[in-house]
Amino acid sequence: MRQQIAAANWKMNLDYKQAKTLLDTILAQQIMLEAHRKVVFAVPFPYLRMARKKTKEMVNYEVSAQNCYQKKSGAFTGEVSVEMIHSSGARYVIIGHSERREYFHESDQVLAEKINLALEHRLTPIFCCGEALSIRESGKQDAYVAEQLANSLFHLTPDAMQKIVIAYEPIWAIGTGKTATAAQAQEMHAGLRSVLARQFGQPVADLIPILYGGSVKGSNAKELFSQPDVDGGLVGGASLIAEDFTAIIHALK
Numbered sequence: 473m474r475q476q477i478a479a480a481n482w483k484m485n486l487d488y489k490q491a492k493t494l495l496d497t498i499l500a501q502q503i504m505l506e507a508h509r510k511v512v513f514a515v516p517f518p519y520l521r522m523a524r525k526k527t528k529e530m531v532n533y534e535v536s537a538q539n540c541y542q543k544k545s546g547a548f549t550g551e552v553s554v555e556m557i558h559s560s561g562a563r564y565v566i567i568g569h570s571e572r573r574e575y576f577h578e579s580d581q582v583l584a585e586k587i588n589l590a591l592e593h594r595l596t597p598i599f600c601c602g603e604a605l606s607i608r609e610s611g612k613q614d615a616y617v618a619e620q621l622a623n624s625l626f627h628l629t630p631d632a633m634q635k636i637v638i639a640y641e642p643i644w645a646i647g648t649g650k651t652a653t654a655a656q657a658q659e660m661h662a663g664l665r666s667v668l669a670r671q672f673g674q675p676v677a678d679l680i681p682i683l684y685g686g687s688v689k690g691s692n693a694k695e696l697f698s699q700p701d702v703d704g705g706l707v708g709g710a711s712l713i714a715e716d717f718t719a720i721i722h723a724l725k
């Protein structure tokens with residue numbers, strides 16, 4: 473079975489003490505994960521090491537950064553490299569979140585550079601794609617997300633592509649309480665998988681987890697995750713609430 477992943481994206485929230493308490497509360501549930509299931513905590517940079525220390529003893533619990541810089545090292549004051557992230561014990565990195573694309577003007581080309589560096593340093597990229605409301609209203613969402621994939625991922629070999637996790641996050645559903653319906657999510661995920669199949673072959677496309685993101689909550693996760701091409705979620709707001717996030721972990725296929 474394809475990997476099923478519950479990923480928490482804390483974004484820029486929680487102080488250090490709150491972060492520790494949230495992790496402790498979730499991990500205290502001792503939710504056992506079968507081999508095909510994973511829980512990933514995408515925490516702010518200063519918390520990577522602490523989060524790894526706390527999750528280390530638990531099987532299939534991993535830590536992720538929320539971003540990385542597109543250069544290996546050097547005079548880039550304030551930036552964080554993939555090497556730093558890997559050496560802190562994290563094994564995932566979110567690349568191309570819509571908030572990075574919008575507020576920090578990250579282009580498809582820059583994201584392709586980040587993808588390459590992450591793979592070179594054995595980090596699994598969680599590559600985000602998704603359309604704004606205006607694009608959905610004009611009915612062009614399929615072409616739009618296909619182009620996001622093409623521009624940042626199609627230079628990869630099928631072997632490299634197998635190491636990527638995709639997150640489909642419609643911007644109109646992020647932090648708005650407006651979730652895509654399970655049917656809308658399934659339709660987009662199936663479409664993305666066929667785009668991947670055309671470029672990399674069906675066997676590779678069948679292996680790639682495609683997560684849904686956008687107002688996933690404890691109450692709607694089960695329905696979303698039950699869709700055949702929805703392989704878990706990338707969760708913002710609800711991942712800051714222990715009870716909600718544990719329900720989301722339990723909702724994994």
Ligand code: 13P
Pocket residue numbers: 481569641645646647648649685686687688706707708709710
């Ligand atoms: P919300 O779950 O708060 O809508 O955020 C989704 C998201 O952006 C996860 O990366």
